[in-house]
Amino acid sequence: MTQVSLARDNYVLDLAQARRGYALNRLLGSLMDPANRQRFGRDEAAYCADYGLSEQQRRAVVERDWAELLELGASVFYAFKLTMVDRTSMQHLSAAFTGMSPVEFAAVMAAGGRNFG
Amino acid sequence: MASVSWGLATSHVPPIGAAMDNHKTADPYWKPLFDGYGPARKWMAGHQPDVAVIVYNDHANFVGLDMVPAFAIGAADSYAIADEGRGRRPVPDVAGAPELSEHLIRELIDDGFDITTCSKLDVDHGLTVPLSVYCPDPGDAWPCAVVPVLVNVIQYPQPTAARCFALGKALGKAIRSYPRDIKVAVFGTGGMSHQLAGARAGLINPRFDRMFLDAIERDPASLAALSREEYIAQAGTEGIELIMWLVMRGALSDALVRVHETYHVPASNTAAGLALFEDLGG
Numbered sequence: 164m165t166q167v168s169l170a171r172d173n174y175v176l177d178l179a180q181a182r183r184g185y186a187l188n189r190l191l192g193s194l195m196d197p198a199n200r201q202r203f204g205r206d207e208a209a210y211c212a213d214y215g216l217s218e219q220q221r222r223a224v225v226e227r228d229w230a231e232l233l234e235l236g237a238s239v240f241y242a243f244k245l246t247m248v249d250r251t252s253m254q255h256l257s258a259a260f261t262g263m264s265p266v267e268f269a270a271v272m273a274a275g276g277r278n279f280g
Numbered sequence: 281m282a283s284v285s286w287g288l289a290t291s292h293v294p295p296i297g298a299a300m301d302n303h304k305t306a307d308p309y310w311k312p313l314f315d316g317y318g319p320a321r322k323w324m325a326g327h328q329p330d331v332a333v334i335v336y337n338d339h340a341n342f343v344g345l346d347m348v349p350a351f352a353i354g355a356a357d358s359y360a361i362a363d364e365g366r367g368r369r370p371v372p373d374v375a376g377a378p379e380l381s382e383h384l385i386r387e388l389i390d391d392g393f394d395i396t397t398c399s400k401l402d403v404d405h406g407l408t409v410p411l412s413v414y415c416p417d418p419g420d421a422w423p424c425a426v427v428p429v430l431v432n433v434i435q436y437p438q439p440t441a442a443r444c445f446a447l448g449k450a451l452g453k454a455i456r457s458y459p460r461d462i463k464v465a466v467f468g469t470g471g472m473s474h475q476l477a478g479a480r481a482g483l484i485n486p487r488f489d490r491m492f493l494d495a496i497e498r499d500p501a502s503l504a505a506l507s508r509e510e511y512i513a514q515a516g517t518e519g520i521e522l523i524m525w526l527v528m529r530g531a532l533s534d535a536l537v538r539v540h541e542t543y544h545v546p547a548s549n550t551a552a553g554l555a556l557f558e559d560l561g562g
Contacts (some may be wrong), residue, residue, distance in 0.1 A: 195365040240340035276484025
């Protein structure tokens with residue numbers, strides 16, 4: 164059963180986050196290479212092990228638990244590389260943090276976005 | 281001597297480039313944005329610079345997290361287009377202006393800005409989308425050479441807005457001291473308000489963006505005084521890219537004329553803004 168974590172308001176890639184997420188961001192960045200995407204697609208868990216991810220990080224990658232990925236050190240620009248494997252988009256990723264579906268989120272953006280005052 | 285002819289501030293969102301690459305600029309979703317660019321593009325086509333100094337940030341495509349320079353300048357003969365994971369944009373490689381790069385780096389370092397230098401730099405959408413905003417149909421080659429200026433806006437702590445503004449002033453002075461009779465345009469890219477992750481993903485703040493569009497011309501010092509935390513709170517975690525507009529504004533004199541501006545929501549997750557200034561002070 165996939166467990167989806169609730170997002171905090173803001174995530175910033177500070178140095179503690181960069182340290183926590185070093186292996187994770189390195190893995191995500193590697194997915195820019197088509198050959199790596201293929202290898203990842205054949206066995207995601209094994210690919211995560213090759214990059215030295217923690218068990219929590221592996222789960223978050225494999226289950227696409229985006230908020231948890233950011234909690235565990237991912238930068239949103241690296242997390243975005245995983246949407247290339249899934250052939251989705253940044254809007255799909257952003258929507259996941261809000262509890263909206265990608266279609267709902269796109270409609271909210273088209274109507275002027277989310278104004279927090 | 282070289283002169284600063286104009287300054288362009290523009291968002292650099294990837295889907296703006298993709299809309300051009302995929303011939304979708306007349307679609308109802310994109311038409312208002314590209315209509316808004318029209319007058320600026322027409323003016324810029326009549327005022328072509330020899331070199332564009334483009335202030336931008338990399339988005340996990342070339343720079344990586346092993347070393348994160350606060351400010352870096354390209355010093356290469358040319359810059360390849362980065363493959364961001366979906367194949368490279370179908371636009372020409374970017375010709376450098378290495379002699380101007382060398383001059384700017386030396387002048388800036390002598391002025392107290394310890395610039396990182398890049399002899400190889402694959403440029404991502406942060407640089408190529410603004411080039412496409414300037415020149416939508418480059419054919420086989422862009423109409424000007426480019427000096428890329430990278431600012432770290434991804435990893436905290438970023439340079440302050442005040443430091444970006446000061447860098448811009450030093451950059452303008454350095455351009456004007458280049459002993460060749462060339463025209464230079466300066467691009468400040470990124471923004472406007474947007475946030476890609478977290479519970480506030482989708483944030484758009486038109487009140488802040490409108491204030492910023494006005495103040496970048498008339499009161500840039502007030503924008504330089506804003507803290508990192510204020511940029512994040514008002515413009516979103518990725519809206520802090522707006523500090524790069526201050527580098528462009530700093531490079532212009534105060535004898536400037538606003539040629540055109542446009543503001544449109546949305547370009548994907550982002551409020552897209554453009555402001556074009558002619559620098560009458562050279």
